[in-house]
Amino acid sequence: xxxxxxxxGPFNVPEGATVAFNCTYSNSASQSFFWYRQDCRKxxxxxxxxxxxxxxxxxxxxxxxxxxxxxxxxxxxxxxxDSATYxxxxxxxxxxxxxxxxxxxxxxxxxx
Amino acid sequence: xxxxxxxxxYLVKRTGEKVFLECVQDMDHENMFWYRQDPGLxxxLxxxxxxxxxxxxxxxxxxxxxxREKKERFSLILESASTNQTSMYLxxxxxxxxxxxxxxxxxxxxxxxxx
Numbered sequence: 001x002x003x004x005x006x007x008x009g010p011f012n013v014p015e016g017a018t019v020a021f022n023c024t025y026s027n028s029a030s031q032s033f034f035w036y037r038q039d040c041r042k043x044x045x046x047x048x049x050x051x052x053x054x055x056x057x058x059x060x061x062x063x064x065x066x067x068x069x070x071x072x073x074x075x076x077x078x079x080x081x082d083s084a085t086y087x088x089x090x091x092x093x094x095x096x097x098x099x100x101x102x103x104x105x106x107x108x109x110x111x112x
Numbered sequence: 113x114x115x116x117x118x119x120x121x122y123l124v125k126r127t128g129e130k131v132f133l134e135c136v137q138d139m140d141h142e143n144m145f146w147y148r149q150d151p152g153l154x155x156x157l158x159x160x161x162x163x164x165x166x167x168x169x170x171x172x173x174x175x176x177x178x179x180r181e182k183k184e185r186f187s188l189i190l191e192s193a194s195t196n197q198t199s200m201y202l203x204x205x206x207x208x209x210x211x212x213x214x215x216x217x218x219x220x221x222x223x224x225x226x227x
Contacts, residue, residue, distance in 0.1 A: 032214075034215045036215075042220075042221070043202055043218040043219060043220050043221050044155070044202070044218050045218070046215040046216070046217065049214070049215050087154075087155070089215075089216075093208075098143050098162065098206060098208055099157075099160075100145065100157075100204075100206075100216055101157075102147075102154050102155040103154065104152070104153065104154035105154060
């Protein structure tokens with residue numbers, strides 16, 4: 001079983017739609033969680049950090065469910081510019097140092 | 113703003129060459145990472161470092177080594193480049209934040225082609 005699993009998509013949605021992605025993780029010792037956005041042929045960029053139950057930033061909401069070991073990302077009122085790949089990242093501290101584990105990403109396509 | 117800078121955007125090297133990829137960060141981060149990213153496989157951790165002169169193997173260290181002589185600089189070395197090391201290489205850095213770990217910031221990536 002992969003440490004971090006995501007549906008690769010693509011998710012095709014019209015502008016203005018609400019879309020949600022889920023991500024499951026296997027290591028119950030995971031301590032913090034992140035969503036990254038990656039545009040084609042560019043580096044990943046940090047979108048949101050999730051340290052407790054959830055986090056909201058404008059149109060983006062991230063939620064964490066520790067009992068079921070998943071995090072979600074909700075995007076409201078989708079824009080064309082939201083088209084990208086969204087990477088789920090799980091962090092845990094291992095004997096004093098940080099290990100980040102990336103999912104393979106969910107591709108989102110927002111159309112006019 | 114955090115800045116992570118990789119020395120090259122594109123590199124073409126020959127099989128058997130020794131290749132150096134350099135990464136510099138300007139935010140005094142303790143942790144630095146090297147990943148490679150391939151279609152369908154996502155980001156895979158090669159090596160990471162949590163302090164000067166410290167290094168830990170990631171998930172795919174074979175064929176690679178690293179050096180961290182200064183806190184701001186983390187170098188990835190391909191001892192003898194092979195065609196299966198053609199990939200996008202991404203460097204990242206992060207703080208250790210209150211024992212939890214903070215999000216990492218990435219350099220722009222180096223697209224390496226080995227011919």
